Amino acid sequence: MRDFYPEDMKLRNRIFDAWRSSATASGFEQYDACVVESLELLQRKAGEEIVNQIYAFEDKSGRNLALRPEMTPTLARMVAARQGALSFPIKWFTIAQCFRYERMTRGRKREHYQLNLDIIDEDSVAAEAEVIYTAISALRRMGVPDSAYKVRVSNRALLSELLVSLGIEKEFHSGVFMALDKKGKIPREEIEGLMRAENLDDSACSAAFDLMDISTLEDAEQIAGESSPSAARISELFALLADYGVADQAVFDISVIRGLSYYTGIVFEAFDVKGEFRAIFGGGRYDNLLSAIGGKPASAVGLGFGDVVIGEIIQSLGLEETTSLECVAIGYMTDDERSVATRLAGKLRSEGRNVTLQTRPAKAKAFFSFAGANATHAVFIGPDDRLSGKANLKNLATREQTAIDLV
Amino acid sequence: MRDFYPEDMKLRNRIFDAWRSSATASGFEQYDACVVESLELLQRKAGEEIVNQIYAFEDKSGRNLALRPEMTPTLARMVAARQGALSFPIKWFTIAQCFRYERMTRGRKREHYQLNLDIIDEDSVAAEAEVIYTAISALRRMGVPDSAYKVRVSNRALLSELLVSLGIEKEFHSGVFMALDKKGKIPREEIEGLMRAENLDDSACSAAFDLMDISTLEDAEQIAGESSPSAARISELFALLADYGVADQAVFDISVIRGLSYYTGIVFEAFDVKGEFRAIFGGGRYDNLLSAIGGKPASAVGLGFGDVVIGEIIQSLGLEETTSLECVAIGYMTDDERSVATRLAGKLRSEGRNVTLQTRPAKAKAFFSFAGANATHAVFIGPDDRLSGKANLKNLATREQTAIDLV
Numbered sequence: 001m002r003d004f005y006p007e008d009m010k011l012r013n014r015i016f017d018a019w020r021s022s023a024t025a026s027g028f029e030q031y032d033a034c035v036v037e038s039l040e041l042l043q044r045k046a047g048e049e050i051v052n053q054i055y056a057f058e059d060k061s062g063r064n065l066a067l068r069p070e071m072t073p074t075l076a077r078m079v080a081a082r083q084g085a086l087s088f089p090i091k092w093f094t095i096a097q098c099f100r101y102e103r104m105t106r107g108r109k110r111e112h113y114q115l116n117l118d119i120i121d122e123d124s125v126a127a128e129a130e131v132i133y134t135a136i137s138a139l140r141r142m143g144v145p146d147s148a149y150k151v152r153v154s155n156r157a158l159l160s161e162l163l164v165s166l167g168i169e170k171e172f173h174s175g176v177f178m179a180l181d182k183k184g185k186i187p188r189e190e191i192e193g194l195m196r197a198e199n200l201d202d203s204a205c206s207a208a209f210d211l212m213d214i215s216t217l218e219d220a221e222q223i224a225g226e227s228s229p230s231a232a233r234i235s236e237l238f239a240l241l242a243d244y245g246v247a248d249q250a251v252f253d254i255s256v257i258r259g260l261s262y263y264t265g266i267v268f269e270a271f272d273v274k275g276e277f278r279a280i281f282g283g284g285r286y287d288n289l290l291s292a293i294g295g296k297p298a299s300a301v302g303l304g305f306g307d308v309v310i311g312e313i314i315q316s317l318g319l320e321e322t323t324s325l326e327c328v329a330i331g332y333m334t335d336d337e338r339s340v341a342t343r344l345a346g347k348l349r350s351e352g353r354n355v356t357l358q359t360r361p362a363k364a365k366a367f368f369s370f371a372g373a374n375a376t377h378a379v380f381i382g383p384d385d386r387l388s389g390k391a392n393l394k395n396l397a398t399r400e401q402t403a404i405d406l407v
Numbered sequence: 408m409r410d411f412y413p414e415d416m417k418l419r420n421r422i423f424d425a426w427r428s429s430a431t432a433s434g435f436e437q438y439d440a441c442v443v444e445s446l447e448l449l450q451r452k453a454g455e456e457i458v459n460q461i462y463a464f465e466d467k468s469g470r471n472l473a474l475r476p477e478m479t480p481t482l483a484r485m486v487a488a489r490q491g492a493l494s495f496p497i498k499w500f501t502i503a504q505c506f507r508y509e510r511m512t513r514g515r516k517r518e519h520y521q522l523n524l525d526i527i528d529e530d531s532v533a534a535e536a537e538v539i540y541t542a543i544s545a546l547r548r549m550g551v552p553d554s555a556y557k558v559r560v561s562n563r564a565l566l567s568e569l570l571v572s573l574g575i576e577k578e579f580h581s582g583v584f585m586a587l588d589k590k591g592k593i594p595r596e597e598i599e600g601l602m603r604a605e606n607l608d609d610s611a612c613s614a615a616f617d618l619m620d621i622s623t624l625e626d627a628e629q630i631a632g633e634s635s636p637s638a639a640r641i642s643e644l645f646a647l648l649a650d651y652g653v654a655d656q657a658v659f660d661i662s663v664i665r666g667l668s669y670y671t672g673i674v675f676e677a678f679d680v681k682g683e684f685r686a687i688f689g690g691g692r693y694d695n696l697l698s699a700i701g702g703k704p705a706s707a708v709g710l711g712f713g714d715v716v717i718g719e720i721i722q723s724l725g726l727e728e729t730t731s732l733e734c735v736a737i738g739y740m741t742d743d744e745r746s747v748a749t750r751l752a753g754k755l756r757s758e759g760r761n762v763t764l765q766t767r768p769a770k771a772k773a774f775f776s777f778a779g780a781n782a783t784h785a786v787f788i789g790p791d792d793r794l795s796g797k798a799n800l801k802n803l804a805t806r807e808q809t810a811i812d813l814v
Contacts, residue, residue, distance in 0.1 A: 244749055244750075
């Protein structure tokens with residue numbers, strides 16, 4: 001579990017502020033829920049892998065609770081509870097802390113914060129375009145250059161069409177997806193083993209694995225047929241991303257599948273171009289989740305964007321904030337100046353300035369050393385200033401001084 | 408546990424934004440830590456009442472963990488861990504979720520968020536003035552009028568002096584504080600019973616209880632003696648609050664004691680003047696906590712300000728946000744306009760405007776009904792607009808229209 005000291009909070013606030021402002025700029029409304037969730041709800045929906053990693057506990061009245069591993073079941077619960085009252089489609093976002101009990105590695109902690117963007121009850125691919133654009137917009141607000149990452153896009157429905165063209169029936173697809181999603185993490189033999197365990201024969205396993213070599217949308221269309229609706233959907237998404245001016249960041253990648261079983265259509269994952277980090281964000285269409293939670297059926301698109309990987313990337317790119325927040329440090333020489341110093345602090349703050357007031361008298365040298373480390377401007381009040389009713393406001397960067405009235 | 412739907416988040420963000428901006432304006436630096444904390448740390452420091460209400464659980468490796476009931480032990484742990492590296496005094500704040508398993512009543516939930524302001528290693532009463540001023544400044548930023556509440560201030564050290572003047576020895580004071588703190592919650596007989604259980608005789612119990620009738624600082628000084636250092640400290644605090652322009656909000660109240668055992672000096676609680684709600688914020692000086700956690704001794708002042716009571720007060724005063732965030736709704740008549748609508752949304756967002764783009768074609772009437780509920784401005788693009796390359800940006804409040812170029 002992470003502690004956030006003030007220097008860590010600067011980076012976290014920068015990420016959170018970019019998330020919140022880009023989601024708000026795209027018309028998403030914020031929601032939240034308690035980090036403690038019903039274990040039963042989480043188990044009903046989450047993938048097998050997640051269920052084993054849930055931090056579960058029992059409360060004093062015997063209820064089975066858990067620290068949520070992801071926000072989507074909670075979102076589905078909240079939407080289902082008010083499905084009659086909400087005006088659809090809804091566009092919601094949250095910045096939620098999530099927990100997983102797992103081995104800690106780079107880019108993976110036992111708890112992290114995640115921006116979730118969801119659009120519910122919108123069938124058109126405009127929903128996918130909107131969440132991908134908004135995540136890219138957040139990266140831009142953090143200062144991450146467009147050239148530093150790619151959003152890899154595929155469509156599970158297209159992969160389904162391709163599997164059908166190989167003679168692999170629909171009932172096997174879910175198992176094949178989960179096996180192929182492991183590509184790059186475990187050897188080919190193990191992946192084919194997983195598929196054989198789903199009752200696929202050797203040639204089907206091998207053919208399914210070879211689909212991962214398809215490198216362009218055109219090649220996929222050649223196999224699936226030019227009228228493939230799921231390939232057309234990807235093209236339509238790329239056209240909308242071009243309208244948003246973010247076409248260069250998006251690429252087709254048949255091997256993007258996503259680990260969660262509830263995705264039904266377009267899926268995507270953003271990675272740094274050097275391949276040094278885990279996924280920056282990911283998501284896709286999940287059209288059956290709301291009905292699984294007990295709501296009326298509604299289509300949905302979601303995106304998750306964690307704080308750990310992007311924090312590592314910001315640091316690796318040397319993008320840490322260099323300019324400090326404007327702040328006036330006020331110091332004073334003796335107890336006699338404390339009152340005027342306090343009045344000045346109150347006045348400047350009420351004018352909207354950030355002011356850090358020394359809590360005790362100090363020598364000028366010690367004060368300016370503190371001010372240099374913590375502020376952009378400084379006022380040091382001595383007995384003469386108190387008597388004259390004037391002091392100097394010093395810009396610590398330019399050394400410029402302005403006379404300021406004491407009150 | 409609370410769900411926050413978008414309308415609830417508006418109120419919560421307003422409270423959090425006022426907290427963060429006022430703390431930053433006063434030069435506090437933000438920190439945070441995971442809501443899961445070591446049970447042992449929490450038990451080492453918390454009061455008896457809190458220990459019984461901790462949400463504790465065991466993780467898979469058998470560690471005893473808990474959802475923190477308050478942030479102060481975590482703060483002490485973090486400060487103690489870096490005591491050699493930090494430059495004191497430090498001024499830190501956090502907005503932390505805290506949990507207590509207890510019966511839910513108005514103003515009291517099983518989880519809440521709390522602004523914590525702490526100043527560590529500052530002996531002077533400037534520390535108390537700074538945290539009280541900053542909390543008042545947050546209330547002002549929320550629009551709560553100065554006349555709506557009072558900050559009641561006392562000093563446990565003064566109450567100690569008064570008890571000594573009655574012949575009650577120091578060793579009994581902690582028990583007497585905890586008993587007298589129950590005034591107004593349980594009958595006088597029960598409070599005196601609690602004191603008798605601490606081995607005070609009947610006349611001492613009665614005399615201690617009567618101290619709660621002292622109504623002015625002058626009366627307290629008459630009993631404690633005019634040179635009472637702890638009464639002088641309260642006067643000094645009031646003078647600094649006057650320098651900050653918030654003297655009218657502060658009153659002396661000998662009956663303010665606070666329930667936590669670790670306070671050692673000045674204590675304070677803010678209440679609405681009508682007495683309808685629980686405390687808005689409270690805090691005080693706790694000079695021995697850091698050494699109890701294992702750090703070097705350091706004086707400290709802290710303030711806690713929860714989101715539940717202030718949320719109720721904002722609603723009871725009718726102060727809910729009435730103006731909505733500036734936002735442009737963009738709609739379009741047919742699929743042919745989707746591309747220009749998307750380009751316009753991207754352009755306006757990149758200029759810093761908030762834009763909610765309709766995800767599908769709509770009739771003008773349905774679009775303007777949506778825009779009226781969700782936006783301050785609207786652009787509706789039809790085939791003619793697409794062909795002419797111009798559309799109208801309508802201010803929904805003034806009905807004023809401005810021509811806007813499509814891109």
